[in-house]
Amino acid sequence: MAFVTGLTFGGQEWTPQFINSIDPAKCMGCGRCIKVCAQQVLGLAEFEDEDDMLRMVAEISNKDRCIGCQACSRTCAKRCISLEPKKI
Numbered sequence: 001m002a003f004v005t006g007l008t009f010g011g012q013e014w015t016p017q018f019i020n021s022i023d024p025a026k027c028m029g030c031g032r033c034i035k036v037c038a039q040q041v042l043g044l045a046e047f048e049d050e051d052d053m054l055r056m057v058a059e060i061s062n063k064d065r066c067i068g069c070q071a072c073s074r075t076c077a078k079r080c081i082s083l084e085p086k087k088i
């Protein structure tokens, strides 16, 4: 299976990992992923948890803008962001 790849400045090939999903049950709504994303892909949304409590969590609001940099996932202490390469 072939995936979209890019090149570093030095010409090395790398495979971007694009945002796929955010687990709202794990997310604590800290907003770090939203701040670190330079592409404005992420936002906050209300989520009703298993105790019927409403709280704010991160959501994917503009996936088409994602460049696959992985910064959001690296900054998330709760590891609730999953990424995937894009098939060609």
Ligand code: SF4
Binding pocket: 022, 026, 027, 028, 029, 030, 031, 032, 033, 034, 057, 058, 075, 076, 077, 078, 079, 080, 081
């Ligand atoms: S960094 Fe992780 S825990 Fe914080 S808002 Fe983003 S997804 Fe949720």
Ligand code: SF4
Binding pocket: 017, 018, 019, 036, 037, 038, 039, 040, 041, 042, 065, 066, 067, 068, 069, 070, 071, 072, 073
């Ligand atoms: S992979 Fe990069 S561009 Fe995509 S949502 Fe995460 S921080 Fe934003």
